[in-house]
Amino acid sequence: MRGVLIRIGRFKSLESYYTKVHLKAIKKLWEDFDLRQPYNKLANERSEVERVSSSLDSQSNSPMMSFSCWLPSFYDELLLYLEQEWKWCLLGFPEDYRTLVPKLLIEAMSSIGASFISVLILLLGMLYKRLKRWLKVY
Numbered sequence: 001m002r003g004v005l006i007r008i009g010r011f012k013s014l015e016s017y018y019t020k021v022h023l024k025a026i027k028k029l030w031e032d033f034d035l036r037q038p039y040n041k042l043a044n045e046r047s048e049v050e051r052v053s054s055s056l057d058s059q060s061n062s063p064m065m066s067f068s069c070w071l072p073s074f075y076d077e078l079l080l081y082l083e084q085e086w087k088w089c090l091l092g093f094p095e096d097y098r099t100l101v102p103k104l105l106i107e108a109m110s111s112i113g114a115s116f117i118s119v120l121i122l123l124l125g126m127l128y129k130r131l132k133r134w135l136k137v138y
Helices: 002-007 011-036 041-058 067-092 097-137
Strands: none
Touching: 002 011, 011 067, 011 097, 067 097
């Protein structure tokens, strides 16, 4: 199949389509965090900092899933998804599986990178303010 696609000049478009289709599934994994939360994204980020700082104060647990608890499960699901894609590409595109799946990972991390960084910056800033207030009390 690869040879036919290369001969007719369509292999690059297949690579792009493959990445585009599978990128949607990975983005959905990332967006799952927001879907699990009852409030908007900014409220989620503030709640995360409040949960972290309140656990410093009282060791209480919140019913909402925190970002720090959710992130490892995101990486686990991403790894499982990429492993399945690796196996599929190994059968479907034995000459190109070594480039297709890493390209998918690079595109996925690029697409969620800005969101990830902004969440971390906001969380760290809010945590810093909360810890600063906490230290003044004690």
